[in-house]
Amino acid sequence: MTNKAHILVVDDDLTSRVALSGYFETEGYRVSEAEDGAQMRSVFAGGDVDLIMLDIRLPDDDGLTLLKEVRKQSDVGIIMVTGRTDEVDRIVALEMEADDYVIKPFSPRELLARSKNLLRRVKAARVPAIADERVLSFAGWSLDLDKRGLQSPEGGEVRLTRGEFELLSALVENKGRVLTRDNLLDHLNHREWDPSDRTVDVLIGRLRRKIEVNPKDPSLIRTVHGIGYVFTGVH
Amino acid sequence: MTNKAHILVVDDDLTSRVALSGYFETEGYRVSEAEDGAQMRSVFAGGDVDLIMLDIRLPDDDGLTLLKEVRKQSDVGIIMVTGRTDEVDRIVALEMEADDYVIKPFSPRELLARSKNLLRRVKAARVPAIADERVLSFAGWSLDLDKRGLQSPEGGEVRLTRGEFELLSALVENKGRVLTRDNLLDHLNHREWDPSDRTVDVLIGRLRRKIEVNPKDPSLIRTVHGIGYVFTGVH
DNA sequence: AATGGTGTAAACATGATGTAAACACACAAG
DNA sequence: CTTGTGTGTTTACATCATGTTTACACCATT
Numbered sequence: 163m164t165n166k167a168h169i170l171v172v173d174d175d176l177t178s179r180v181a182l183s184g185y186f187e188t189e190g191y192r193v194s195e196a197e198d199g200a201q202m203r204s205v206f207a208g209g210d211v212d213l214i215m216l217d218i219r220l221p222d223d224d225g226l227t228l229l230k231e232v233r234k235q236s237d238v239g240i241i242m243v244t245g246r247t248d249e250v251d252r253i254v255a256l257e258m259e260a261d262d263y264v265i266k267p268f269s270p271r272e273l274l275a276r277s278k279n280l281l282r283r284v285k286a287a288r289v290p291a292i293a294d295e296r297v298l299s300f301a302g303w304s305l306d307l308d309k310r311g312l313q314s315p316e317g318g319e320v321r322l323t324r325g326e327f328e329l330l331s332a333l334v335e336n337k338g339r340v341l342t343r344d345n346l347l348d349h350l351n352h353r354e355w356d357p358s359d360r361t362v363d364v365l366i367g368r369l370r371r372k373i374e375v376n377p378k379d380p381s382l383i384r385t386v387h388g389i390g391y392v393f394t395g396v397h
Numbered sequence: 398m399t400n401k402a403h404i405l406v407v408d409d410d411l412t413s414r415v416a417l418s419g420y421f422e423t424e425g426y427r428v429s430e431a432e433d434g435a436q437m438r439s440v441f442a443g444g445d446v447d448l449i450m451l452d453i454r455l456p457d458d459d460g461l462t463l464l465k466e467v468r469k470q471s472d473v474g475i476i477m478v479t480g481r482t483d484e485v486d487r488i489v490a491l492e493m494e495a496d497d498y499v500i501k502p503f504s505p506r507e508l509l510a511r512s513k514n515l516l517r518r519v520k521a522a523r524v525p526a527i528a529d530e531r532v533l534s535f536a537g538w539s540l541d542l543d544k545r546g547l548q549s550p551e552g553g554e555v556r557l558t559r560g561e562f563e564l565l566s567a568l569v570e571n572k573g574r575v576l577t578r579d580n581l582l583d584h585l586n587h588r589e590w591d592p593s594d595r596t597v598d599v600l601i602g603r604l605r606r607k608i609e610v611n612p613k614d615p616s617l618i619r620t621v622h623g624i625g626y627v628f629t630g631v632h
Numbered sequence: 633a634a635t636g637g638t639g640t641a642a643a644c645a646t647g648a649t650g651t652a653a654a655c656a657c658a659c660a661a662g
Numbered sequence: 663c664t665t666g667t668g669t670g671t672t673t674a675c676a677t678c679a680t681g682t683t684t685a686c687a688c689c690a691t692t
């Protein structure tokens with residue numbers, strides 16, 4: 163998959179939390195951590211969590227209570243983290259529609275295999291939900307993030323190279339905010355910028371010739387001398 | 398759930414098979430049984446199986462071989478039935494994308510809870526597929542998802558290999574959205590993509606020679622340099 | 633005016649893509 | 663078992679797209 167899955171680890175015990183996060187980070191997942199229900203809700207509200215590793219024993223809210231709360235509003239993947247002695251609660255958790263549980267101490271290899279399989283299922287179900295188009299509009303233009311194409315106000319399709327597209331979407335997504343070359347180059351490739359690097363300038367130039375009415379006097383992509391560029395198109 | 402889920406129990410041992418079937422039947426599921434790979438294939442070919450309980454030890458084909466075979470062509474739920482001594486194979490099974498395993502003798506309550514949760518996920522992913530048209534049309538062509546065949550605008554039947562079909566259906570189902578090679582290879586087989594893997598490129602090439610008016614200048618399947626491919630046929 | 637930043641044409645280098653051919657493997661037929 | 667067939671995968675190489683560099687003119691700021 164192009165996008166890394168986002169995993170939320172909820173555990174009050176620092177040791178297990180770090181261990182879990184470590185495993186997942188090594189595998190290239192994006193990991194967030196929470197110590198309690200409040201922090202969990204805060205991260206979960208971001209709306210892009212794919213899998214929750216949820217400790218069944220927490221100081222404030224019971225893990226099972228949180229499980230119920232989350233399940234009520236979401237089909238996110240949930241794996242309960244349990245101790246050796248939680249036998250009964252494990253079954254209860256499964257019956258409350260937790261997808262799985264692991265027992266501390268866990269086998270990393272099995273844990274990762276299970277997580278991966280579950281993520282596959284979660285994502286498969288989510289695709290149709292994200293099916294709505296992601297389109298950024300400005301000054302009559304529309305930039306389709308799925309199609310990776312740009313439509314002119316007249317309706318014609320304008321072809322953009324990968325670099326031009328990355329640059330334009332970064333600018334439009336941050337419209338009104340000045341982005342440095344360093345910043346833009348990071349969006350483009352993941353690369354450090356040094357003062358002799360003119361890549362961004364050249365690409366901005368090519369972009370202007372494609373979308374500006376008068377490329378010599380740009381109105382959409384403005385230069386901020388000594389800093390970088392800023393997108394000033396109206397919505 | 399409106400329709401009863403269909404569960405296929407594959408086990409050569411009569412005792413475990415009957416035990417498993419019994420549990421599921423009590424819960425109101427529709428259960429089929431198979432003693433070996435051949436019988437399994439026969440039932441599975443019916444196309445309406447939601448969950449397979451697959452013994453990891455079978456007389457003829459290895460359970461893992463069957464697992465691989467099924468996974469190659471389907472996202473059906475799979476729970477491996479293992480003995481106490483199969484520790485290593487359990488992990489291997491998970492890594493071959495089995496959803497779960499149970500250890501004989503199993504706790505009926507846990508088994509049923511796990512099955513129920515998995516069925517929920519399997520069905521969630523399947524609903525949109527069934528709800529959608531089973532025939533996808535574009536530019537005069539029609540792709541029959543049940544028949545796994547393609548009809549040309551002139552009415553002739555064009556033969557597609559499994560790989561070509563998987564690729565084309567993935568592209569058409571996501572028309573207008575750019576799919577990465579990673580993405581496409583995942584539809585094709587369940588396999589990770591690495592930059593040296595040219596399988597997708599070759600298959601796309603073969604596909605183009607079958608459906609494009611001018612394969613040298615493709616209009617249906619467009620290349621998005623540095624990203625992947627996108628289907629741009631009109632409906 | 634001096635200095636460093638920016639625009640841009642042109643050349644360049646490199647990695648991505650198209651594709652033929654060889655290969656590997658499973659399966660079916662003899 | 664052996665042979666043949668279909669098909670996915672790998673290899674190899676020609677070609678292409680495009681990001682990057684270079685060079686120089688021009689501009690902005692001091």
